[in-house]
Amino acid sequence: MATTVLAGSAALAAACVSVSAQSVHTAGDVRFSVEQVVGDLSYPWGFDFLPDGSLLVNEVDGRMLLVSPDGDSRIEVAGVPEVRASGQGGLLDLVVAPDYGDTGTVYFTFSEPGQGGAGTAAARARLVITDGAARLEDVKVLASMNRKTSGGRHFGSRIVPAPDGTLFVTLGDRGEEDRAQDPQDHAGSVLRVAADGSIPSDNPFADGGQALPEIWSTGHRNIQGAAIEPETGVLWTVEHGARGGDEINIPQAGKNYGWPVISYGRHYSGLSIGVGTEAEGYEQPVHYWDPSIAPSGMAFYTGDAVPQWRGDLFVGALKDQLISRLEVAGGKVVSEEQLIAGEYGRIRTLRNGPDGALWFSTDEGEGAIYRISGAP
Numbered sequence: 001m002a003t004t005v006l007a008g009s010a011a012l013a014a015a016c017v018s019v020s021a022q023s024v025h026t027a028g029d030v031r032f033s034v035e036q037v038v039g040d041l042s043y044p045w046g047f048d049f050l051p052d053g054s055l056l057v058n059e060v061d062g063r064m065l066l067v068s069p070d071g072d073s074r075i076e077v078a079g080v081p082e083v084r085a086s087g088q089g090g091l092l093d094l095v096v097a098p099d100y101g102d103t104g105t106v107y108f109t110f111s112e113p114g115q116g117g118a119g120t121a122a123a124r125a126r127l128v129i130t131d132g133a134a135r136l137e138d139v140k141v142l143a144s145m146n147r148k149t150s151g152g153r154h155f156g157s158r159i160v161p162a163p164d165g166t167l168f169v170t171l172g173d174r175g176e177e178d179r180a181q182d183p184q185d186h187a188g189s190v191l192r193v194a195a196d197g198s199i200p201s202d203n204p205f206a207d208g209g210q211a212l213p214e215i216w217s218t219g220h221r222n223i224q225g226a227a228i229e230p231e232t233g234v235l236w237t238v239e240h241g242a243r244g245g246d247e248i249n250i251p252q253a254g255k256n257y258g259w260p261v262i263s264y265g266r267h268y269s270g271l272s273i274g275v276g277t278e279a280e281g282y283e284q285p286v287h288y289w290d291p292s293i294a295p296s297g298m299a300f301y302t303g304d305a306v307p308q309w310r311g312d313l314f315v316g317a318l319k320d321q322l323i324s325r326l327e328v329a330g331g332k333v334v335s336e337e338q339l340i341a342g343e344y345g346r347i348r349t350l351r352n353g354p355d356g357a358l359w360f361s362t363d364e365g366e367g368a369i370y371r372i373s374g375a376p
Helices: 009-015 177-181
Strands: 023-027 030-041 044-049 055-059 064-067 074-076 091-096 105-114 117-130 133-144 159-161 167-170 190-193 215-217 223-229 234-239 246-249 287-289 295-300 313-317 323-329 332-339 347-352 358-362 367-374
Touching: 023 332, 030 055, 044 105, 044 347, 044 358, 044 367, 055 091, 074 133, 091 159, 105 133, 105 159, 117 167, 133 167, 133 190, 159 223, 167 223, 223 313, 234 295, 295 358, 313 347
Parallel strands: 044 091, 223 295, 295 347
Antiparallel strands: 023 030, 030 367, 044 055, 055 064, 064 074, 091 105, 105 117, 117 133, 159 167, 167 190, 190 215, 223 234, 234 246, 246 287, 295 313, 313 323, 323 332, 347 358, 358 367
């Protein structure tokens, strides 16, 4: 069990004060500020908050950092498993478990080396913080891509705790698109496992007869954002298309989302993909972008720092270097507004902060973590 002490809400808000000047932006009738809290990071990928406001941060080259709430100090966390950091692979997503206060559990994803190359894996561990040091203990891989390859593309990946205690894990097609239609291949799928890595009995293919038992949905290209909608407890995902066709989905049990049979994009060569934009037996996206924005992190905003945005869905973009604010209702996207385009760099991960602000990281060699809050 971790030794981190819970902070009260007033102390936590004070601890989360930025170390840099605010930049004020306007979107419609909303004024908001952006502050850098943590700088000098090397391609930060996932990050999340401990109960005292400290941050855990994954850098893609394989370092996990424990950063103080004010961003002033950091230590490297020992015990991270071997990571194949190449191309888009490395140490990827990071989530502090809902029961962290009792168990010290954290979840993370990474490109796991193995026979044939590497593949996406999801793991859990116990974070132990003592005497100014931090380490992972009892590391256990919960899900591991069953076919590893040498390419450096399309690892995904996100890990998302669901309200029922299970975990969703998103995997890319590894740049080998036909794998996303193979029910005996983890690539291009959403997996669902229990917190100990076992197979939930209500998984759509739990008996392994029609598909691998971990598989929840198939036909995905490269899911790099995923979040649970607070009001419904339902998983939403966002994935990269090729040249156009980035899409948001609400993956349902046993459903096929079409890649590469259907798509709203085209190959980078300009040639068409599959049979078009729709076909029998394949699900339609909730929303798509053409041209592509190269989406990554995703979060439903639950804070009160910008009350006008509460309940909206936010998606970060790598290529277009922006955050898309999407109003959703009844499982549909009803409007979109793009924020801070080109202002801060490639947006990687979005998180709700314990201070009620929306936080994001930038995927840069001189990466940083910022917070968005209201401005007068």
